[in-house]
Amino acid sequence: MKKTFTLSGEVEASEYVPSTGEATMIILQEKLNDRKNIFILDEPEKSLGNTYVNEIIVPKLIELGKMKKTVIVVTHNANIAVRTFPYTSILKVYDNGNYKTYVGNPFVDKLTSTSNPDDTLNWKEESLRVLEGGEKAFEERGEIYGKNDS
Template sequence: MYSDWKSSQLTDSISKRFREEVTRKTGERSKPSGTGFKEFATNRINIERDARKILSNIGKNITDEVEKVGMLGPEKGELKCATSFKFQQGDIHDAKYITMTSMRKTDQKDFVQMIKDVKRKSTSDDLFDSITQLNDIPDIDKIKSISDLLLFWRRFTLQGEQYSPSNGECSMLNLHNELDEEKEIYILDEPERSLGNEYINDVIIPLINDKAVQGKIVFISTHDANVAVRTLPYNSIYRCHDIDGYATYIGNPFSNNLVHAVDESKVLDWKKISMKTLEGGQSAFGERGKIYGNN
């Protein structure tokens, strides 16, 4: 069957070429070999087929893309970023969906409506009126494929529902993502800012301690006792000001010493300095203990 069809096609093309050459040499147009209905019908069928194909593809559903953003603590759970996609089908007016390209929604909708019109009129006399209107759409040249009809809606979700994180929660996520990256050295500047103590205790401190177990280096500048003490730092750097000016002491909770960086004869008690600097002093720490223990 294929060889017969191909043979017929070759014969037709040779015959057409022969007629063209006769016309060119004699200057007289050769008589048509047919009424042209075949070409007319084939053209209409192809137009209807292509319009149907476009409409079929833009009618397909696209699965949402969901990415993990970070933890908002054990009670709230994990924040995610969800992106929904839709093809413009001529009836999407929702402002939350925006175009993937610089095309206007109005031109997208007009395009789809005219494609529907072309499909419906594929065998009608006024088909080419619809095609003319289609070509008159201002941004018609920007539509190269159906991807130019794509719309998207991106938002944060928490437990499947749309959610807007607060400034504090954005700080949580930034810090969590920073610690979640695989690096050799981490530098954290006052990670407790805008964060609740519960989140620091339940999420951040375990992450920092886990980095230490892995042999990573974590530099932390902090005024928070939980971060400064509960992470069990190998080295604490204490910067102070006295009658001699600014001084730097280095030590750790294991030796309970803070040694002057220049004059090693000057030694401070790590526990007392930590309690004074971070807790407001021993008396303040004791008062809180009494309050917590008072039934």
């Protein structure tokens, strides 16, 4: 991209370098509109504000899901992880020097170990633990914005 400006009557051209957030928005907008069947996103929210994530990224991911596209997202962003209604969630847990992999979804509120079907975790509890500040952050949001007790 080129940008020109006038200073003291002289026109100068300089190369415009988008910020990290602007570059991310440009790339995401372009790639999420591709006619592909599989999308792999690694922390798409990185360098983006919550408004952009909530108003652009989350609706686009929901739209891709409705179009039966396969969308794989690596994220710690609660808005993406919860509001896109994931059919499958994968959780890696580090335990005593080893990684364990769990698979599940919010609809059954369960994550099951890929190596031991008797080893299960609660989807909601694990989401509260690993997403954006954990349970404390979710509780504080409820206190700040008010809870609907009805």
